[in-house]
Amino acid sequence: MPTNSVAIVFDIRKKNFYSLASLIATIDEDANLKNLDQIITEDLSCNDIKSLLKTYDKLIVAYSFRTSQLEEIYAKMKMFYSSLSTDEIHRVIFIAGGSHPTGDPLTTLKFGFDFSFIGEAEYSLPFFLKSILEKEDIYKTPGIAFLENDNSLSLTSMPSPINLDEYPFLSKKRKLYPPLEITRGCAFGCTFCQVPMLFKHRVRHRSPEIIIDMVKWMVTELLNDIRFITPNSFGYMAKSARSVNQEEILYLLKSLRSIKGVRNIFYGTFPGEVRPETVSEELVGKIKPLIANRRISIGLQSGSNKVLREIKRGHTVEEAVSAIDILLASGYTPIVDIIIGLPGATEDDEEQTIHVIEDLVKKHATIRAHVFMPLPGTALEDSIYQPIFPKIRKKLGRLSTIGKIEGNWNQQELYAKKAWKMIQDLQSVSPLTREDSH
Numbered sequence: 001m002p003t004n005s006v007a008i009v010f011d012i013r014k015k016n017f018y019s020l021a022s023l024i025a026t027i028d029e030d031a032n033l034k035n036l037d038q039i040i041t042e043d044l045s046c047n048d049i050k051s052l053l054k055t056y057d058k059l060i061v062a063y064s065f066r067t068s069q070l071e072e073i074y075a076k077m078k079m080f081y082s083s084l085s086t087d088e089i090h091r092v093i094f095i096a097g098g099s100h101p102t103g104d105p106l107t108t109l110k111f112g113f114d115f116s117f118i119g120e121a122e123y124s125l126p127f128f129l130k131s132i133l134e135k136e137d138i139y140k141t142p143g144i145a146f147l148e149n150d151n152s153l154s155l156t157s158m159p160s161p162i163n164l165d166e167y168p169f170l171s172k173k174r175k176l177y178p179p180l181e182i183t184r185g186c187a188f189g190c191t192f193c194q195v196p197m198l199f200k201h202r203v204r205h206r207s208p209e210i211i212i213d214m215v216k217w218m219v220t221e222l223l224n225d226i227r228f229i230t231p232n233s234f235g236y237m238a239k240s241a242r243s244v245n246q247e248e249i250l251y252l253l254k255s256l257r258s259i260k261g262v263r264n265i266f267y268g269t270f271p272g273e274v275r276p277e278t279v280s281e282e283l284v285g286k287i288k289p290l291i292a293n294r295r296i297s298i299g300l301q302s303g304s305n306k307v308l309r310e311i312k313r314g315h316t317v318e319e320a321v322s323a324i325d326i327l328l329a330s331g332y333t334p335i336v337d338i339i340i341g342l343p344g345a346t347e348d349d350e351e352q353t354i355h356v357i358e359d360l361v362k363k364h365a366t367i368r369a370h371v372f373m374p375l376p377g378t379a380l381e382d383s384i385y386q387p388i389f390p391k392i393r394k395k396l397g398r399l400s401t402i403g404k405i406e407g408n409w410n411q412q413e414l415y416a417k418k419a420w421k422m423i424q425d426l427q428s429v430s431p432l433t434r435e436d437s438h
Contacts, residue, residue, distance in 0.1 A: 227269075244283060281329070
């Protein structure tokens, strides 16, 4: 039997790897949790849990998931509740975090999760785990949601936003290496997006020195290609939403470029992007010798100014096209994000978007198409799912067939439809409970 007979099990998938890797590293570096075993799995099964319960008295099973994963997560939780014995199910605490549990903790708890973590969990999760190990009151954990005995939702007070410099990027111990998160949060208020909701419009940056020190360590492990997570690459260390701190961006990139062993630096491309109002000929010209990518991701979202105003995007079609033209003239291929099916978009609005797409394609930009999905916690969370207009779907299909559109938008449409229907259905469903399942 281990020194401490409690373990936390993370079921890691490709879609939640980025968010969980840094949390796992945070637990590893917490001296209060040195006796807590962490177990990393892929596609956790009932047999895995049964086997682990032969070693541990109690398991904490942790998931992070998005709204598009609802069907998959609900099916897994029902399987756990129906397949584990009464003794086994009572020795497991199910916890969840991520964008969907933050925006919709009630649905998450109905799935059978005991606790839903709200927002960032670098502080709250170690607090929760320490409380379990030391047999303290876990309900004092900040930033969690749970169901009372009458199935009403309770929320504890939220912790203060963390200082990113005080928390790890990645797990050295377990060799979990996501791209480096250099900025968290967004000061804009796009109504379809969860990022402002997740972090309350607070924008925080990791300091250049912290990033540089991490990359110096990475090259010793032959991690020579450097990528970043940021909602706006050109907003790094900016003083305000629409400003650019060119000096700090260039300092960071030049410093990283000078590190012996760095092979490629990817900046302004997935899993980061840039906002149109931050693009300038001067900046894109100066960073070009410092980075390896010749594709830059940029958000347009709609070809209709009316729709852009309604979703509070913060720029016009013309401003975005001007930024795209700067990228093209500077030798980059812009990867332009477009969302089809935004609430309030008429067929005429979507036709305008198609026309803009066709014009951009002629200029040799690449389009990355997405289908709108109502996401919990956003201003559009109560929107009714609307299928794509048939004429628009046909035109998108033609552009996809000839390789002018990236992104599995037709699969996204299926996810959006299923997730929206599931959220509606779950409003009248009772929570999964251990007693009802056995």
